[in-house]
Amino acid sequence: MSELVLASGSASRARMLTAAGVPFHVSAADLDESSLIADLWDKGSDAAEIARTLAEQKALTVSRRSPGALVLGGDSVLAFGSEIISKCSDLTQLKRMLQKLSGKTHELISAASLVRDGAPLWQDTGIARLTMRVLSDSFLDAYLAAEGEALLSSVGGYHYEGRGAQLFSHVDGDAFTILGLPLLPVLAALRTQGILGT
């Protein structure tokens, strides 16, 4: 079987693939994501195009230094109305972001891309729509105290598989997409590429 390289430093993506029994190793791409996102946004790309482009750019970057390997790139973008919401740099900023999302619906778009020797082979994009309930200030303070800095690694400021579930009144879409990868399509592509048995 061929070798799979995950071109993403996301602990959540690595956890999902490990749990699903996928053999891989991590070689994170070191992209300047914020400036890439800003460029694409200025050019009129929508959230799904941005997620797809970043997933593919990560895979292409790592493919250059991993000849022969199958490289999986992944990226998640949070779209709120006409805005793209980026990761927060501290908990004060994160609390303000959650106050903004409170009581409203946002979309989480996760894209995956497979590349070998610089050639894109496959891609897929999953979209989930998440509606937050109205969060009280005391709830938010207790939530931030319980979760702490670990939230900063997460676009949207929640771990849906954990205490983050308390934030939502309604969710449409795939939980794997929310965690950062459209996993079932990724597994199907890995079967096609010989990484997994059929």
Next chain:
Amino acid sequence: MSELVLASGSASRARMLTAAGVPFHVSAADLDESSLIADLWDKGSDAAEIARTLAEQKALTVSRRSPGALVLGGDSVLAFGSEIISKCSDLTQLKRMLQKLSGKTHELISAASLVRDGAPLWQDTGIARLTMRVLSDSFLDAYLAAEGEALLSSVGGYHYEGRGAQLFSHVDGDAFTILGLPLLPVLAALRTQGILGT
């Protein structure tokens, strides 16, 4: 805050509630589930009614010995065409069941019920539709070897959050429901009952 008792021995339900930050302790109901299911089935109940009845029966049973406590019962039923599929008692039986589900769609119905002092307060039912890809014999053997007896605790013979994801081509529905509880409605009910903050 009031005390929550989980009237289910399911490790998956306990894991979900713990991860979501719900305070509770476990006091599993000791019901003869197979004979209850057979009775309800003979009386013409459908899969959702069976799941709801079992979830409530578990909560009522534990409520009798837990005066004053809020008791959460949960149950999952797998419906395949006009059949109810029960847990398997060994891996040979489980392999035959997976061969039957292979390439086809089944439903997983998870019901939750809240009871206090013998009085039902709330219930909800989630339904997920899962389509398995066609599984080769060699895949099934490798899957059973990797997962082993742990699969026997799981109706359907898979842990969707783990290697079980490799079984599916398409899934409609909530991942929490697949894991055994319609979690977002449960969390909303626990807020109403004062177990969780709002």
